[in-house]
Amino acid sequence: xPSAVLLKDxxxxxxxxxxxxxxxxxxxxxxxxxxxxxxxGHSRYxxxxxxxxxxxxxxxxxxxxxYIVLSYMWSYSHI
Amino acid sequence: VLxxxxxxxxxxxxxAPVPPLPEKGGEVRHGLIPEEFFQFLYPKTGVTGPYxxxxxxxxxLLSKEIYVVNHETAAAACILTVIVYxxxxxGPEVAAFADKLNEEKVAxxxxxxxxxxQTLQTAIEEEKKEQWRAEGRSYLFDAKRNNVxxxxxxNYRERLLMVYSExxxxxxxxxxxxxxxxxxxxxxxxxxxxxxxVQSITPQQQKESIAKCIVDLKAxxxxxxxxx
Numbered sequence: 590x591p592s593a594v595l596l597k598d599x600x601x602x603x604x605x606x607x608x609x610x611x612x613x614x615x616x617x618x619x620x621x622x623x624x625x626x627x628x629x630g631h632s633r634y635x636x637x638x639x640x641x642x643x644x645x646x647x648x649x650x651x652x653x654x655x656y657i658v659l660s661y662m663w664s665y666s667h668i
Numbered sequence: 669v670l671x672x673x674x675x676x677x678x679x680x681x682x683x684a685p686v687p688p689l690p691e692k693g694g695e696v697r698h699g700l701i702p703e704e705f706f707q708f709l710y711p712k713t714g715v716t717g718p719y720x721x722x723x724x725x726x727x728x729l730l731s732k733e734i735y736v737v738n739h740e741t742a743a744a745a746c747i748l749t750v751i752v753y754x755x756x757x758x759g760p761e762v763a764a765f766a767d768k769l770n771e772e773k774v775a776x777x778x779x780x781x782x783x784x785x786q787t788l789q790t791a792i793e794e795e796k797k798e799q800w801r802a803e804g805r806s807y808l809f810d811a812k813r814n815n816v817x818x819x820x821x822x823n824y825r826e827r828l829l830m831v832y833s834e835x836x837x838x839x840x841x842x843x844x845x846x847x848x849x850x851x852x853x854x855x856x857x858x859x860x861x862x863x864x865x866v867q868s869i870t871p872q873q874q875k876e877s878i879a880k881c882i883v884d885l886k887a888x889x890x891x892x893x894x895x896x
Binding site: 637638639640641642643644645646647648650651654661665 | 693696735755759
């Protein structure tokens, strides 16, 4: 019988669709929390794609593609 | 407030040895989309699912003019073609070059580590040798003890010799004193006897003795002439 996991401790992939709103509301939105989230995300991406022995092109190109998409979205109204 | 009941250092966490770097990064397909996305859609849609999703998405963006086709699109198409061509042509060479740089860095680090280990090994050997040497203490102390005993013996014999020579000197002195005394007594007695004898010779006796000596000499010379 698995122990009941609190909603706020569950990972995003385990959250059911109906609980998404409450899960999102429960996240840590303090500046410290946001910085922590950015740091965690960065270290996850860095350790998976860049900090390896034989890194490939994908690690860098995904960041550039994301940047392209984001800047297109921001400048859409000008087009 | 430190909770004294809180257990400390319960896990095996430590900074060394650091786990080695993973060999290859996460798989990325076409350089843009991570492999996890394809695996995520595989159970529901099979192999062509993500590609169909991509095509549909692209057509949707184009038809709804969410992506506007203008002069920048042509420029982007040309640039992307060139980039893809360059990557396909020169990719492996650049990768080999980067790998070589990495290898050199790793090689220097490993060399330093090996050198450190080697120096520590030699230090251990030296230490063991010093320990072995320290075991020879007993021989050293035996030799020193022998030295000291010899010194004592030498000293004792020297003093013995000195005692002997001193005693001999004193005894020699006594002997010399005695002989000297006897000699002096003898000399004095001889002198006294001579003096009394000479005094007792009166002048008349002297003349008689001289005459007798001359007669004796003449007789002797006659005898010698005869012998020759």
